[in-house]
Structure formats: structure tokens, C-alpha cells
Amino acid sequence: MEVKKPKWWRNKRNRWLLILGLLLCLIAGGYIYFIQRTPEVVSSDLLPAMEKNRDRSVKDVAQEVADANYFTLSINPNAHFSNGESEGTLQIINPESNSHPITVRVVLDETNEEVFMSKAIHPGQEIMQAKLSKNLPQGVYAATATVTIYDPETEEKQGATKAALTITIDN
16 A cells, blocks of 8 residues: 655655755754854963862852952051150051962052061061161151052062052150
8 A cells, every 4th residue: 555645745845945944943043042052152261270279160269360360468558656766656567368468568658768668577467666777856747658469379479569558656
């Protein structure tokens, strides 16, 4: 017993149109699928971190990189000394939330003379009292504190920021 094919199937042109229609549907579906997929763009700053963390999402790695590069500083803008030779309140704090050690250099704005230079201040450390490296006479001095940020592993300079200070010497 022979199975009869439908009339439209017997026409060769109809078969080709059907195959062509199915092929066009597949192409259109594939095109729509790939157009709707937005590629994930990764900053060049994240590429090294992404190479090491292929199994994690870009968002997680980006947050980790941002947290590692986040920096805060607490410095009292009003340093007070009873005289030019005594210890006074300088109050420089490198919070534990930082991941970078810092140094602080204080210079007088008027003469650009260095009056204080700290050693490394690691995260969680602070300098509350300090002695100036130059004996200053009584008065009020405008100064600038330059905070230099270092890489904790290589100890290379990573950047710097500045803060305005007023140094008061009583006698």
C-alpha cells in the first residue's frame, strides 16, 4: 500500500518554498536571539582580576577591586602645639577599612618648608601626638599635608592626596 502525499507536497516549487520558509525562520530566530544578547563589557582595569576569577561574576570581581582601591583618611585640620618644641595634637588616622599604608608630609604653605614627616602608617594605625621637625615661633601657620598612598605588597607609590591644615603654636 502506497501512502499518498498531499497535493501541495507533490509540487516541487511548494516543497522548496516550505524549506526556504523554514530556513528563513531559523535565520530570523537566530538573529533575534543574538541581537537581544548584550555583550558584557569589562573595563581594562578589571581584565587581570577577571582572568584569575573566571568562575565569578563581573559584578563581584568589580566590587572586590573597588573595595581594594577604596581609600579614606582622617586628619585634624587644626594642629595645636603649646610651643614649637613640644608634642602637639596632629591626629592622623589610617582607618582599618583601608588596605594601603600611607605616609604624611606637612609643609608650610608660605615657605614650603617641611615641618613633619611620618613613617609608614598602616591601616588601623594613627598618630595622635607628634613633634614638629622644625622649631616654629608662636603664631598661626597655614600648611598642607600630603598623604602618599603605597601598595601594601610592593611598597610602591600608588597615589597622593592633599589636605589643608592650620598649625597653631601658643608660645
